[in-house]
Amino acid sequence: MQVEEQSGKQSEPAIDGRSEDTTLTSPQNTQPSTMKNALVTKRSNKFLIPAIALALAALGVSIWLVFGRSNPPQNASAPTNTATNNKDQPKAISALGRLEPQGEVIKVASPSALGTSRIVKLMVKEGDIVKQGQVIAVLDSYDRSVAALLQAQSQAQESERNLAKVRAGAKSGDIIAQEGNVMSAAANIKSLEANAARIRAELEIAGRDYNRFLQVYKEGAISQTVLDTYRLKVETLQGQFTQAEQQIQQAQFQLRQSQGLLNSVREVRPTDVQFxxxxxxxxxxxxxxxxxxxxxxQVRAPIDGQILKVNSKIGEIVSQTNGVVEIGNTQQMYVVAEIYETDIGKIKVGQKASIQSEVFEGEITGKVERIGLRIAKNDVLGTDPAAKTDVRIIEVKIKLDDSQKVSGLTNLQVRVKIEV
Structure with a gap:
């Protein structure tokens, strides 16, 4: 069979134009060449396949980076975001704050109707507990006001008695008595006028004597002592005469009053009662x-509280800016926490809070009682140099559960942590 196949191959024409002798090879000559080609092909495939795999992997990663991040699957990312938000969300909000008594600190000033007033008596000192309406200080107008009140009360009593007499009507005995008062007043006036006339005459004589001796004194005949004696006599008589005239005027006024009262008791009329x-x-x-x-x-305490500071001493004029004293209800203390405007939405009335400071040991608890209605700049500055010093905050008032520990620490800076 091999011989026939080989003969058959030899009978085929040459493909590449070579002679049959050059193309004809035995199986022994062909085997090494074929194995060599197969070995080269195998080595090429060994490096090509991993290179293609790496290229496909790189392409897949690029596609995922471009499309996967821009459009993440909703179902896959939702749990991750939720978990992240729950993890990042704080359980408490921290802030700085300051201590103040209930109702804030009140500066008690003197009444504005009196203008500038001077303190003549200070009734309290720092640390005293006062009640509402208690006198704190007495001003310089007190004595004058007491005298005016006594005078007004006396006039009121006299007017009341006069009205009672008018309503009761006059009796004959009252009329006779009042007529006697009128006659007595008239006689007194005549006596005073006679005394004034006598003093005037003496004054004229003393004046002429003084003028005569004054001329003699200028001539050097008498001494200064003698002249002063006559001058003193003139001045004395002049004072007596002035006093006598005043007495006459007063007696005339009393006479007119007596005459008026006599007229009123003689006849009672409705108009007299109305008057x-x-x-x-x-x-x-x-x-x-x-x-x-x-x-x-008098300066009185507007509330029940404790005197925190005395701003005016005895003898000083009360300042309308600082007042006499500063008072606060330290029986119940509050913390005014400055919450950033970005966190105020998480604050609710009734939330628990803890307060700490280096001044007292441990912490004090409280509850949020009121949230401010306006945004302002922060007043309490911390010690952190990297913290914002010009931020917008809202004041939140926290009522303390135990005020005794900090009742004497008004305006103390504290650290506040509110549970949200």
Whole structure:
């Protein structure tokens, strides 16, 4: 069979134009060449396949980077984002704050109706506990107000008695008595006028003597002592005469009052009653006004609380800016926490809070009682040099559960942590 196949191959024409002798080879000559070609092909395939695989992998990664990140699958990324948000979301909000008493610190000033007032008596000192309405200080207008009140009360009593007399009507005995008062007042006036005339005459004589001795003194006949004696006599008589004239005027006024009262007791008319009632009402109003003025002459505590600072001492004029004292209700303390505007949405009334400071040991708990209604710049500055110093905050008031520990630490800076 081999011989026939070989003969058959030899009978075929040459393909590449070579002679049959050059193309004819025995199987022994062909085998090494074929094996060599197969070995080369195998080595080429060994490097080509991994290169193609790496190229496909790189292409897949590029496609995933381009399309996978820009359009992530909703179902695959949702749990991851949720887990991340839950992890990043804080359980508490920290902030700086300051301590203040309930109702804030009040600067008690003197009444503005009195203008500038000077303190004559200070009734309290720093640390004293006061009640609402308690007198804190007495101003320089107090004595004058007391005198005005006594005068107004006296006039009111006199007006009341006068009205009672007018309403009761006059008796014959009262009329006779009042007529006697009028006659007595008239006689007193005559006596005073006679005394004034006598003093005037003496004054004229003393004046002429003084002028005569003054001329003699200028001539050098008498000494200065003698001249001063006559001058002193003139001045004394002049003072007596002035006093006598004043007495006459006062007696005339009393006479007019007596005559008016006599006329009123002789005849009781409705108009007299109305007039007496009007006088009484005016006197009552004057009493009330005097009472108000007396109350304004004293500085009183507006609330129950503790005196935190005394700004004005005895003898000083009260400053309308700083007032007399600063007072606060330290029985219940609050913390004013400055919360960043970006965190205020997480703060709710009733949330628990903890307060810490280096001044006191441990921490004090409290609850959020009120959230501010306006945004402002922060007042409390921390010690962190990298923190923002010009931020917008909202004040949140926290009511402390235990105020006794910090009742004497108003305006202390504290650290606040609110559980959200």
């Amino acid at each position: 007496a009632e009007a006088q009484l009402q005016t006197a009552i109003v004057n009493v009330k006004k005097a009472e108000v003025d007396l109350d304004l002459a």
